[in-house]
Amino acid sequence: MVTGDGAYIKKINRSLLLQKIIEHGLISRADLSKITGLNKATISVQVANLLEEELIYETQHEHNSVGRKPIMLTLNSKAGYVLGIDFDYHHVQYTLSNLQGESVQSDTIKLENHDYDVIVQMLIKEIQKYNAQCSNSRYGLVNVVIGIHGTVNKDESILFVPKYQWHHKNLKADLQKELNINIAIENNANLSSYAERVFKYHNxxxxxxxxxxxxxxxxxxxxxxxxxxxxxxxxxxxxxxxxxxxxxxxxxxxxxxxxxxxxxxxxxxxxxxxxxxxxxxxxxxxxxxxxxxxxxxxxxxxxxxxxxxxxxxxxxxxxxxxxxxxxxxxxxxxxxxxxxxxxxxxxxxxxxxxxxDLGSESCVMGACALAIQRFLEVPELILKIDEDGITKNDVKVLS
The missing domain is CATH 3.30.420.40 (ATPase, nucleotide binding domain)
Structure with missing residues (x-):
């Protein structure tokens, strides 16, 4: 049994509700109560807060049955954006995605120079460009996660990148000297494994x-x-x-x-x-x-x-x-x-x-997924894809 003060319990409930809304795509308040075991009053308060924060919105599920269309809840995927970066040897791959994990823009830049300081400035310039693109959304660019093809310490410093022969680099700190954005550094294989779990092998x-x-x-x-x-x-x-x-x-x-x-x-x-x-x-x-x-x-x-x-x-x-x-x-x-x-x-x-099935996209997909999970503070993230990309729900926004 989880114990703690009221604020802590509210935070746990909020995370659980967001997780289930993302997992199901469309879900009613009544179904949220059944799935989570939370009472209707708690659901009502939490949903009202999430609506006010514009992290979710109400929709009507399109269906052919007679009667009133049920009011459903879904994640507001455009409330903010995340940037996943796969920092490979000959090139850097960037993917900007919304909070549903859908790719909004992908770019690949070939690396002509392997000097660490030059690359840091290049990354700063590119991240600033993506940040400007997201400025009109409610939360903007909320997180950047960079996948490194080398050994990354738990404190997110880089021990060694064999291809570049980089030793003991603190890329995160060097980027944050000029960027006021949440940045995380992770090993590329860890991110790819996370992508497989989030997008394909949920169980x-x-x-x-x-x-x-x-x-x-x-x-x-x-x-x-x-x-x-x-x-x-x-x-x-x-x-x-x-x-x-x-x-x-x-x-x-x-x-x-x-x-x-x-x-x-x-x-x-x-x-x-x-x-x-x-x-x-x-x-x-x-x-x-x-x-x-x-x-x-x-x-x-x-x-x-x-x-x-x-x-x-x-x-x-x-x-x-x-x-x-x-x-x-x-x-x-x-x-x-x-x-x-x-x-x-x-x-x-x-x-x-x-x-x-994810191929060369696995690292950036994992980076985006990890960035989403950390921003929304959900304990587990499940996103679904089909042959054409992320599965989208047929919804109509209620004004």
Whole structure:
């Protein structure tokens, strides 16, 4: 039983009601009372406050039945906006979304300069631009979350970004010297894992998300929470050693998993074997479709190396869902079946292995979702997408 002063209880009730309104999309006061167990008087007071804050509004659900149309409650998605940023090696991806997680604008900027101070100024300029765009909404740009492809401390400082060779950078503090906006720094794999939970696997409390795109990172969710470890560095699966005295890695070790099973390593090695220095995704898809013998043989070996690491991870964490985010595997026929055929251990237990549907959007989607959750202060966020994006409800605003 939760105990505390009146203000604390009111805050808990408010968070619970907002969570259920978001989860259901459209819901009546009566149904809120049934679902939450809160009495009608409490519902009435809380709803009145949320309406006054313009975080929700009343709508009429379009239906064909005879009788009065029920008055429903729904989130005011345009009350404020959030900005998710995926700070990758060669480019930075920005996604501005409303409070329902719907993308309003997405931009990708190629990085020509890797100097830390130059990039800080670039980020400040871009964030200011998005902030100005949101100035006419009730709450404006409420949160910015930046995904870093490196190790991020629990205090949100950056320990190390291998691709840039950045050590001990406090990006959050450097940005906030010139920006009066809530900013959070998070590991990109953690954000991608959070996106899988929020948008796809709503009921999976033990989920592992493996990203192969710019190295290998893992986002780990245990009992519904992102697992960060002691300092915040948990999930650096790409630097588990699978080949003693193997290929040198930028982390300082040899034989790291990402030197054998990441997408950059695949392009590096296959381009040498094919004598195609500019090998790209389109080229690779053509080679796969044409069943090029060199490409198929290498991909078979690549999947074997991938399965070695996955076997280790499964034995360590016993996940419910293991989600692999890889553009290459999405265009490789029967990739999941081939991976499973290499997982032969009788003690490796998991419920399901799937390829991510979110792809390169997963980090920014997770960043936006985390920003929304923190602004609305809800304990759990569930957003739904279909093939065309976020599922939208058919509503009519009551004037």
């Amino acid at each position: 999976s409390d033990n989920l592992l998300n493996i990203i192969l795109s710019s190295g290998i990172g893992a986002g780990i969710m245990i009992d519904g929470e992102i697992h960060k470890g002691y300092h915040g560095y948990a999930g650096e699966m790409g630097h588990m050693i699978i080949s003693p005295d193997g290929k040198a890695c930028k982390c300082g070790n040899n034989g790291c998993w990402e030197r054998y099973a990441s997408e950059p390593s695949l392009f590096e090695q296959l381009s040498k074997q094919l004598n195609m220095p500019d090998l790209n995704f389109d080229d690779l898809k053509t080679l796969i479709d044409e069943q090029d013998t060199v490409t198929c043989a290498y991909l078979k070996q690549y999947i074997e190396y991938l399965a070695i690491g996955l076997n280790n991870i499964i034995n360590l964490y016993n996940p419910e869902n293991l989600v692999i985010n890889s553009d290459i595997l999405r265009m490789y026929p029967n990739a999941i079946e081939e991976i499973k055929s290499n997982l032969k251990s009788s003690v490796s237990q998991y419920r399901e292995i799937t390829l991510s």
